[in-house]
Structures are given as C-alpha cells and as structure tokens.
Amino acid sequence: MLSLPTVPLLLAAYLGGAVSAQVTTDSHSAASKACGLLKIELPNLIAFPGSAQYGSDIAHWATSSVQNATCSIEPQTSKDVATILGIVGRDDIRAPFAVKGGGHAYNLGHSSTSGVQISMAKFNALTHDPVANTVTIGTGLTWDQVYTLLEPLGIMVAGGRVPGVGIAGLSLGGGYSWKTDQFGLTVDTIVAHDIVLPSGKFVHVTNKTQPDLFFALKGGLNNFGVVTAITYESHPQTLVFAGSVAYAPNVTDQFNNAVANFDLKNSDPKAQVIVTYASVFGQFSSSIDLFYDAPSVPPGVFDEFLSIPSVKSDVKTRKFTEFLSTTFGNGDLGIGPFKVAQNVIPVLKYTIPVLNQMVNQVTTLGASLTQKFNGSVVVVTCSAEPFTLPFAHSKGGAYPHPPSRQVTPGSPFIAVQATADPTQEAILANSVKQLSHAVQATAVQEGQSRWDDLLYPNYAIAGTPLTLMYGSNVPRLNQIAKNVDPRGVMQLTGGPKFGAGHT
Ligand SMILES: Cc1cc2nc3c(=O)[nH]c(=O)nc-3n(C[C@H](O)[C@H](O)[C@H](O)COP(=O)(O)OP(=O)(O)OC[C@H]3O[C@@H](n4cnc5c(N)ncnc54)[C@H](O)[C@@H]3O)c2cc1C
Structure with a gap:
C-alpha cells in the first residue's frame, strides 16, 4: 500500500477512459444470455449501461481496473447470489463474471469483467x-x-x-x-x-x-x-497518537537513517509506520505516516522522525477515524481518472542501502516516465512498511505468513493520468516490475530478501505465479477448489486461479 499525504498538495501546483478487455464472441453471447435470464429472474437488481446503478457497479478506484460489463447486478440476499451463480455457471451458458467489494483491486479483471458484474454493495450490515x-x-x-x-x-x-x-x-x-x-x-x-x-x-x-x-x-x-x-x-479502541509528516529532499539521508533505526530497534507493537518516497510530476519528497495505538506515545518511539525539519506535520492525539481520513489524501490521488501498476517487494529489514535504492528508483523512474508521458501527471512511489513482527500472530491460511520468515511488504506503485493511449498500461507494468526488481536485488545483496520469498497476493502484479504468492500451499488450494467447485464456476472470474483445468 502506498501512503501519499503530500500528493494532492504537490499536484495543486501542476494541475490544470475506461479500459475495455477484448471480448470473444462466445463469452459475449454467454454474457448476453446470462444478463437476459437475470433480467427475468431478478428484474429489480439488474442494471444496464447508461444507468446510475451500472456506473457505480462497474466503478473502481483506478480506471485501469474498470471494464465495461454487459450488465451489472446488486444481489441483496444469499439466495440472490445463488441465483446469479446458477445462471452464469450453467453448462449451456458459462458467462464470465466478476465479484466486486470495495473495487480497489489494482489489476484489471480481478473484480471487473466484460460479462456480469456483481457488486456486493447491498451486503452492508x-x-x-x-x-x-x-x-x-x-x-x-x-x-x-x-x-x-x-x-x-x-x-x-x-x-x-x-x-x-x-x-x-x-x-x-x-x-x-x-x-x-x-x-x-x-x-x-x-x-x-x-x-x-x-x-x-x-x-x-x-x-x-x-x-x-x-x-x-x-x-x-x-x-x-x-x-x-x-x-x-x-x-x-482508545484515541490514537497519529498523523503524517512530509520532508523536503534535502533531509532524505537523515530521514533514511531514522527509518533504518526505527526498523531495527522498535519492539513496541503499538507503533506502526508507513514510509513513502514519491515523485509527483518529477518532484521528489518523502513522507511518513506515524501511528501509535494509544493517546500518547512513549518517549523515544517516534522522536527521531519528529525532530527532522519537516514541511508538513499533523501528528497529534485524535480519533482513529480522523487519522484514517487523512491517510493517502483520503484515498484520492488528486489527479482525476488514473491508471496504476502496483507490485510488492518482500523485505525483512529496511537497511540504508535498500532505502537509498528506493529513493534512487523513484527519482529516476519519476523523471523518465514524466518525460515519456509528456504532459500527464505521473506519480511514482515506493513505500516501506516496516512491521516489527507481522507474522507473530499467524494462524496460517492460504497466504502463508509463517513466523519463521517475517517479510514485510515493500510497496512500489506507479500512476498516470488516464488517457486513451493503449500503451500506458504496458509501460506502467514494465516500469513497476523494473523498480521492484532493482530494490529487491539490493535487499537480496543486503541479506534482507530472497528471490523465493513469497509475495503478498493483494499487492502482486497480474501474472505473478501462484507459487510465488502461495508457496507450498498451492497443491492443497487446488484440491480444495476442485472439491468445493467441481464444475469450475469460479474459473469464470478473474484473478489468481486455483483448481484450473478441471472444468
Ligand atoms: C488506496 C489503497 C490502499 C490499500 N491499503 C491496504 C492496506 O492497508 N492493507 C492491505 O493489506 N491492503 C491494502 N490495499 C490492497 C487491498 O487489500 C486490495 O487492493 C484489495 O483487493 C481491495 O479490496 P476491495 O474489496 O476494495 O477490492 P475489489 O476490487 O472489490 O476485490 C478484490 C478481490 O476480491 C474479490 N472479492 C471481492 N468481494 C468478494 C466477495 N464478496 N466474495 C469473493 N470474492 C470477492 C474480487 O473478486 C477480487 O478478486 C490497498 C489498496 C489501495 C488501492
């Protein structure tokens, strides 16, 4: 995840299309058939292009995750969901579909589709x-x-x-x-x-x-x-001591020292931070979100960050929700519709060379992409999320997070103002992979990462092999998927797929 409190501020100085996936004839006619049947079965829940409901059902945080569905539907009960799955999965239909919760998936097709878009909006209790x-x-x-x-x-x-x-x-x-x-x-x-x-x-x-x-x-x-x-x-939940601090480029070395020290020394589980290096339209800055889960922070925990001269700081005792509403500009990049590419870098501890490499990559890629996308605002960030022991409470699960290997998710992210230029997506994807590879190479050299460390599925870029996210759990997950879904209905949705090839 990136945290970018400074982006809207930086952009204020500079600011003055939906992506459609290829649709095969078969899947298109299957989707039309499914939508026709759903219109008969659930007439009050279905929507078609041009309606307000349809617009909100297919909407996503990033334009690059949006597809034009054939129809959309908002089930209200589990029986409605069963009816929908029954129709899209029917042997003579097999229509592509997607399930959307908050619509923040970074990758196209994970919660969007050219077929039947299911929005869970009505499950709001x-x-x-x-x-x-x-x-x-x-x-x-x-x-x-x-x-x-x-x-x-x-x-x-x-x-x-x-x-x-x-x-x-x-x-x-x-x-x-x-x-x-x-x-x-x-x-x-x-x-x-x-x-x-x-x-x-x-x-x-x-x-x-x-x-x-x-x-x-x-x-x-x-x-x-x-x-x-x-x-x-x-x-x-009590009040929390939390907020964001932004720094000018001239204190980056000092800031990196403070980050490396915090990561090495902090043992207080109530103290969490997200460090973000950002290039917005070619301008570099660093920032940190500081979070302490109590009304006041013990001396020493955040002192180093708070003593560095900053350009903006709003760290104080406040409500949890008030803090949340300030993170990442309230979830808005502030550049209008945008396309994104996101990935993940598994890191044990953020040493100074790893942090310097993040700065270096963000700066150089920010400059080159700003030139390449000529005129569109480009945001390149790399976040360090230095959890202390994120897997200490692990109870297992599909995403392996064993206490024996406590990697944290470094988070590279690139966004550009969306245009109709179809090459934008590929450029973003290649660039974020390049950034991830360079930073991970430094972490590997530092003994703080391995090339086979598992990648967090919610951050990993589309096409990441299952084994690199789920490790030795893949065979078990394939088997469970086959047991639960012998007809392969969920194979009609996008995203990483288990149990493929049994339909
Ligand atoms: C701004 C931002 C901040 C983020 N912050 C964090 C963070 O703090 N921590 C973190 O771990 N991750 C974070 N992420 C990553 C986040 O976890 C993923 O993007 C996640 O996919 C978002 O969930 P969603 O419901 O909004 O997404 P959606 O796009 O709605 O869905 C994502 C996936 O879940 C599936 N899905 C959705 N609803 C259902 C359902 N009811 N049943 C079955 N499958 C379903 C979809 O089909 C899709 O595969 C962040 C992402 C963004 C963009």
Missing part, C-alpha cells in the same frame, strides 16, 4: 456481539465505513489503513493493518465467513466446521464462492 467480542460485517462495506460504525462502540477490528478499501478483497487476500504487530494480519483475526458456494449452497464457515475451506478463504481470494459476510475479533 454490521453486527456486534459484545459477549463474544466479535463483529460481523457485510462484504459490501469499506473499512472507513466500518470504523465509523465501530468507533462509538469503543471497539475496532484489524482492517485496512486507507479509506475506500473494501473489507472483502483485503480480508480475502491477507490484510496488513495498523494493528498487525498487535493482532496479526486481518486473516488472523477472522472467526468465520458466510459464503455462497459455487453450487449455490450457503455455508457459515469456521475453523471447526470446515477447516479446509476456512484455511482457503484466508488469502485465497475469489476462488471458493461469493462471501457475503465476515466475522472478526474486535478489540478496544
């Missing part, structure tokens, strides 16, 4: 069980909506760090949170999933009732059915 200390959340909600509902109850869950991100995708892919060092990844705090299986059957899945499926849903994304709600452990 939240219930709190104060006896079990759990919260059950509908998969149409975003984390900021959830936190706004939980804060008055004095509780929180370990979810996303930026407004707008959906609870569904983040939770089904892993989930790095402001509370990860305290409680684990989001998947480590999940107690149950409510899911409509590809067969149409509704199941409440727990570790006790269905251990294989429970395991698979902790990182295995959309391969096992459509999840309607997720139950999480909840934890008490």
Whole structure:
C-alpha cells in the first residue's frame, strides 16, 4: 500500500477512459444470455449501461481496473447470489463474471469483467456481539465505513489503513493493518465467513466446521464462492497518537537513517509506520505516516522522525477515524481518472542501502516516465512498511505468513493520468516490475530478501505465479477448489486461479 499525504498538495501546483478487455464472441453471447435470464429472474437488481446503478457497479478506484460489463447486478440476499451463480455457471451458458467489494483491486479483471458484474454493495450490515467480542460485517462495506460504525462502540477490528478499501478483497487476500504487530494480519483475526458456494449452497464457515475451506478463504481470494459476510475479533479502541509528516529532499539521508533505526530497534507493537518516497510530476519528497495505538506515545518511539525539519506535520492525539481520513489524501490521488501498476517487494529489514535504492528508483523512474508521458501527471512511489513482527500472530491460511520468515511488504506503485493511449498500461507494468526488481536485488545483496520469498497476493502484479504468492500451499488450494467447485464456476472470474483445468 502506498501512503501519499503530500500528493494532492504537490499536484495543486501542476494541475490544470475506461479500459475495455477484448471480448470473444462466445463469452459475449454467454454474457448476453446470462444478463437476459437475470433480467427475468431478478428484474429489480439488474442494471444496464447508461444507468446510475451500472456506473457505480462497474466503478473502481483506478480506471485501469474498470471494464465495461454487459450488465451489472446488486444481489441483496444469499439466495440472490445463488441465483446469479446458477445462471452464469450453467453448462449451456458459462458467462464470465466478476465479484466486486470495495473495487480497489489494482489489476484489471480481478473484480471487473466484460460479462456480469456483481457488486456486493447491498451486503452492508454490521453486527456486534459484545459477549463474544466479535463483529460481523457485510462484504459490501469499506473499512472507513466500518470504523465509523465501530468507533462509538469503543471497539475496532484489524482492517485496512486507507479509506475506500473494501473489507472483502483485503480480508480475502491477507490484510496488513495498523494493528498487525498487535493482532496479526486481518486473516488472523477472522472467526468465520458466510459464503455462497459455487453450487449455490450457503455455508457459515469456521475453523471447526470446515477447516479446509476456512484455511482457503484466508488469502485465497475469489476462488471458493461469493462471501457475503465476515466475522472478526474486535478489540478496544482508545484515541490514537497519529498523523503524517512530509520532508523536503534535502533531509532524505537523515530521514533514511531514522527509518533504518526505527526498523531495527522498535519492539513496541503499538507503533506502526508507513514510509513513502514519491515523485509527483518529477518532484521528489518523502513522507511518513506515524501511528501509535494509544493517546500518547512513549518517549523515544517516534522522536527521531519528529525532530527532522519537516514541511508538513499533523501528528497529534485524535480519533482513529480522523487519522484514517487523512491517510493517502483520503484515498484520492488528486489527479482525476488514473491508471496504476502496483507490485510488492518482500523485505525483512529496511537497511540504508535498500532505502537509498528506493529513493534512487523513484527519482529516476519519476523523471523518465514524466518525460515519456509528456504532459500527464505521473506519480511514482515506493513505500516501506516496516512491521516489527507481522507474522507473530499467524494462524496460517492460504497466504502463508509463517513466523519463521517475517517479510514485510515493500510497496512500489506507479500512476498516470488516464488517457486513451493503449500503451500506458504496458509501460506502467514494465516500469513497476523494473523498480521492484532493482530494490529487491539490493535487499537480496543486503541479506534482507530472497528471490523465493513469497509475495503478498493483494499487492502482486497480474501474472505473478501462484507459487510465488502461495508457496507450498498451492497443491492443497487446488484440491480444495476442485472439491468445493467441481464444475469450475469460479474459473469464470478473474484473478489468481486455483483448481484450473478441471472444468
Ligand atoms: C488506496 C489503497 C490502499 C490499500 N491499503 C491496504 C492496506 O492497508 N492493507 C492491505 O493489506 N491492503 C491494502 N490495499 C490492497 C487491498 O487489500 C486490495 O487492493 C484489495 O483487493 C481491495 O479490496 P476491495 O474489496 O476494495 O477490492 P475489489 O476490487 O472489490 O476485490 C478484490 C478481490 O476480491 C474479490 N472479492 C471481492 N468481494 C468478494 C466477495 N464478496 N466474495 C469473493 N470474492 C470477492 C474480487 O473478486 C477480487 O478478486 C490497498 C489498496 C489501495 C488501492
């Protein structure tokens, strides 16, 4: 994830299309057929191009993740979901479809489609069980909506760090949170999933009732059915000491020293930071989000960052939701519609050479892409997310996060103002891969990464091999997918696929 509080500010000085995937005749006619049947079966839930509902159903955070679906639909009940899966998966139809939660997937086709776009927007209920200390959340909600509902109850869950991100995708892919060092990844705090299986059957899945499926849903994304709600452990929430600090380029060395020191020395699980190096339209800056999960921070924890001269700082005692609303410019890049490419670099500890390489890559790539995209605003960032022991609370799951290898996700990201130029996507993808490779090479040299370290599925660029995200879990996940989905209904959706070849 990137955190970019400074981008909208930098852009103010400079600022003055949807991507369609190729559609085969077969999939196009299958989608038309499915949409026709859905119109008969669920006439009040379906929408077609030109309507407001359709526009919101296919919308995504990044333009590069949008596709023009044949129709869209907003199921309201698990029975509706079963009806939809029954139609798209029918042997004589087999229509491509996508399931969208918060629509923040970085990759085209993961939650978008040229076929039937399912939006989970109507699954927006939240219930709190104060006896079990759990919260059950509908998969149409975003984390900021959830936190706004939980804060008055004095509780929180370990979810996303930026407004707008959906609870569904983040939770089904892993989930790095402001509370990860305290409680684990989001998947480590999940107690149950409510899911409509590809067969149409509704199941409440727990570790006790269905251990294989429970395991698979902790990182295995959309391969096992459509999840309607997720139950999480909840934890008490106080005010927090948190905010962002931005620095001018002349203190970058000092800043990098402070980051490396923090990563090496911090042992307080309540202290989390996200470091971001950014080039916006060729202008470099560094920033850090500081988060301490209590109203005041013990002396020493953030002192080094706070003593470096800054150009902007708003670190203070505040509500959790108030802090969240400031992260990443409230989830907005501030450049209008944009295309993105994102990837991940597994790093144990961020040493000075690794941080310098991030700075170097962001600066040089920022300059060259700004020239290449002539006139469009280009944002190149690389974030370090120096968790202390992110896998200390691991309870296993599809996304392996073993305590024996505590890699953290370095997060390279490139965005450009979207134009109709079809070469933009490929340039972004190649550039982000180049950036990732250069930084990881330095981390490998430093003994802080290995080329076979596993990549976080929610950040990994499209086309990343399954084994590089799921390691030795792949055979088990393939088998679970075949057991749960013998007819390969979920093969009709995009994203990393388990159980392929059995349809
Ligand atoms: C600005 C920004 C900030 C981010 N911050 C964080 C962060 O702090 N921590 C972190 O770990 N990650 C973070 N991410 C990455 C994030 O986890 C992924 O982008 C994730 O895919 C977003 O989930 P979503 O529901 O919004 O996405 P969507 O695009 O809606 O869905 C993503 C995937 O989940 C599947 N899916 C969605 N709903 C369902 C469902 N109901 N049943 C089955 N499958 C479903 C989709 O089919 C797709 O494969 C961030 C991303 C962005 C863009």
